[in-house]
Amino acid sequence: xxxxxxxxxxxxxxxxxxxxxxxxxxxxxxxxxxxxxxxxxxxxxxxxxxxxxxxxxxxxxxxxxxxxxxxxxxxxxxxxxxxxxxxxxxxxxxxxxxxxxxxxxxxxxxxx
Amino acid sequence: xxxxxxxxxxxxxxxxxxxxxxxxxxxxxxxxxxxxxxxxxxxxxxxxxxxxxxxxxxxxxxxxxxxxxxxxxxxxxxxxxxxxxxxxxxxxxxxxxxxxxxxxxxxxxxxxxxxx
Numbered sequence: 043x044x045x046x047x048x049x050x051x052x053x054x055x056x057x058x059x060x061x062x063x064x065x066x067x068x069x070x071x072x073x074x075x076x077x078x079x080x081x082x083x084x085x086x087x088x089x090x091x092x093x094x095x096x097x098x099x100x101x102x103x104x105x106x107x108x109x110x111x112x113x114x115x116x117x118x119x120x121x122x123x124x125x126x127x128x129x130x131x132x133x134x135x136x137x138x139x140x141x142x143x144x145x146x147x148x149x150x151x152x153x154x
Numbered sequence: 155x156x157x158x159x160x161x162x163x164x165x166x167x168x169x170x171x172x173x174x175x176x177x178x179x180x181x182x183x184x185x186x187x188x189x190x191x192x193x194x195x196x197x198x199x200x201x202x203x204x205x206x207x208x209x210x211x212x213x214x215x216x217x218x219x220x221x222x223x224x225x226x227x228x229x230x231x232x233x234x235x236x237x238x239x240x241x242x243x244x245x246x247x248x249x250x251x252x253x254x255x256x257x258x259x260x261x262x263x264x265x266x267x268x269x270x
Contacts, residue, residue, distance in 0.1 A: 044197075046197070050195060078261075083163075083263065083264070084263050084264075085158070085160075085247055085249070085260075085261030085262050085263045085264055086198070086247075086261045087261070088258055088259075130197075130198070137257070138257055138258050138259065139186065139251035139257055139258060139259055141188075141200055141203065142188075142198075142200065142259065143197075143200075144197040144198040144199075145197060146195065146196060146197045147197070
């Protein structure tokens with residue numbers, strides 16, 4: 043079993059839709075939870091990170107962590123074509139600048 | 155934001171040869187650099203962590219004699235794939251953290267290696 047599971051998609055939504063992206067994990071030592079966005083032929087870019095359980099909001103993006111269920115989510119409101127990218131969840135037991143364990147990434151396509 | 159570059163962006167080499175990939179932090183001093191590998195439709199997998207001036211720490215299953223990592227300065231780390239084989243063909247990405255950028259890893263754009 044992989045430590046981090048993520049549906050690879052692709053996920054196609056119309057512009058303006060609410061997007062829900064999810065990851066599950068098995069390692070209870072994970073304390074730091076991150077979402078990265080990766081455009082084609084580019085390196086991952088950190089979108090949001092959350093420490094332990096709870097919600098965090100930044101503009102159109104909301105990250106949720108439920109450690110009891112070992113489940114994390116990223117919601118994108120009012121999705122735009124520019125949001126089309128691959129979204130990777132990543133987790134760490136020791137910090138955002140430490141060893142990260144990634145999901146496979148979900149490819150998102152926002153259509154006009 | 156911080157900028158990390160990689161060179162080359164794409165390389166094709168013949169089986170049995172060695173290839174070097176460079177990772178540079180352009181606007182900050184990277185005390186720690188990470189090297190990841192990503193196979194198609196799979197996760198980024200951490201290969202090794204290197205701290206400036208120290209030997210790299212390799213993840214389980216990664217051959218240190220095959221994947222040579224050098225982090226000789228605060229802005230440059232290199233990954234050399236020695237005696238490359240077709241199964242080494244992959245996307246290699248580095249990341250860096252350090253200085254005033256301690257709480258985040260900044261990723262390079264990646265290098266696509268194809269071994270023929």
